[in-house]
Amino acid sequence: DTGVSQNPRHKITKRGQNVTFRCDPISEHNRLYWYRQTLGQGPEFLTYFQNEAQLEKSRLLSDRFSAERPKGSFSTLEIQRTEQGDSAMYLCASSLSADTQYFGPGTRLTVL
Amino acid sequence: QKEVEQDPGPLSVPEGAIVSLNCTYSNSAFQYFMWYRQYSRKGPELLMYTYSSGNKEDGRFTAQVDKSSKYISLFIRDSQPSDSATYLCALASYNTDKLIFGTGTRLQVFP
Numbered sequence: 085d086t087g088v089s090q091n092p093r094h095k096i097t098k099r100g101q102n103v104t105f106r107c108d109p110i111s112e113h114n115r116l117y118w119y120r121q122t123l124g125q126g127p128e129f130l131t132y133f134q135n136e137a138q139l140e141k142s143r144l145l146s147d148r149f150s151a152e153r154p155k156g157s158f159s160t161l162e163i164q165r166t167e168q169g170d171s172a173m174y175l176c177a178s179s180l181s182a183d184t185q186y187f188g189p190g191t192r193l194t195v196l
Numbered sequence: 197q198k199e200v201e202q203d204p205g206p207l208s209v210p211e212g213a214i215v216s217l218n219c220t221y222s223n224s225a226f227q228y229f230m231w232y233r234q235y236s237r238k239g240p241e242l243l244m245y246t247y248s249s250g251n252k253e254d255g256r257f258t259a260q261v262d263k264s265s266k267y268i269s270l271f272i273r274d275s276q277p278s279d280s281a282t283y284l285c286a287l288a289s290y291n292t293d294k295l296i297f298g299t300g301t302r303l304q305v306f307p
Contacts, residue, residue, distance in 0.1 A: 088239075115293060124204070126297025127240065127286050140294060175239055180292040183228040183247070187239035 086110060088188035089174050096194045097166055104162045105191045109178030117161050117177040117185060118151055120144065127175055127187075131157060166195045199223050202285055202298025204239065211307050215272040219285035219298045225285040226296075229261050231270045232255065234282045243283075244270070275305045 089108045095105050109116050114135050119127035130149070131141045135156035145151075148166075153159040163170055173192050177185040197245045209215055212254040217231075227249055232240035244259040247253045252259045268287075272279055282300040 124299065126299050129294040132293050140292065175242060182288050183230065183245045184242060186242060189239045
């Protein structure tokens with residue numbers, strides 16, 4: 085399968101713990117995006133990388149959130165000191181251009 | 197006012213019906229228009245994208261954009277039960293890669 089992959093698919097954690105998610109983009113794609121989706125809503129943009137450079141961050145991305153894309157390949161999204169409001173589906177997408185972003189299956193986070 | 201408005205549905209139609217899904221937007225800077233399909237607990241799947249006003253057809257799907265009215269539509273002909281999903285419109289402007297999504301319309305096609 086050459087699509088976007090995300091791990092883990094599900095994560096249950098206790099409030100206050102740190103969690104890290106991984107995204108592996110489609111191999112030739114130089115752009116990588118993180119979005120968050122809550123029930124009944126469309127995805128909301130969090131941040132975006134072109135190669136290893138983080139070019140844009142949403143105001144939704146508080147200082148508890150950090151994303152990296154070392155060497156312009158896979159990316160990680162870390163949430164520190166998780167809160168119940170962080171419970172959501174975290175989606176990763178990759179592309180060669182803005183208009184054709186291909187999404188992975190997502191990581192569903194539940195914070196107890 | 198939200199940048200993109202989309203009727204959440206649910207929309208329930210019989211198999212074979214023509215389905216019309218719509219979004220309106222307020223920011224004239226949007227230049228790219230996309231439709232995604234999302235099955236329950238899955239990631240969004242890109243169906244169609246277009247840049248200009250007018251129609252774009254792909255099989256049973258037609259995307260329509262009216263920039264003067266700030267209105268986009270997705271038509272599904274000969275709808276099938278397998279089309280049952282949530283359909284999301286997504287828009288982007290020239291100066292950013294950020295997609296702005298509608299809330300999604302849940303569609304159910306019954307046999």
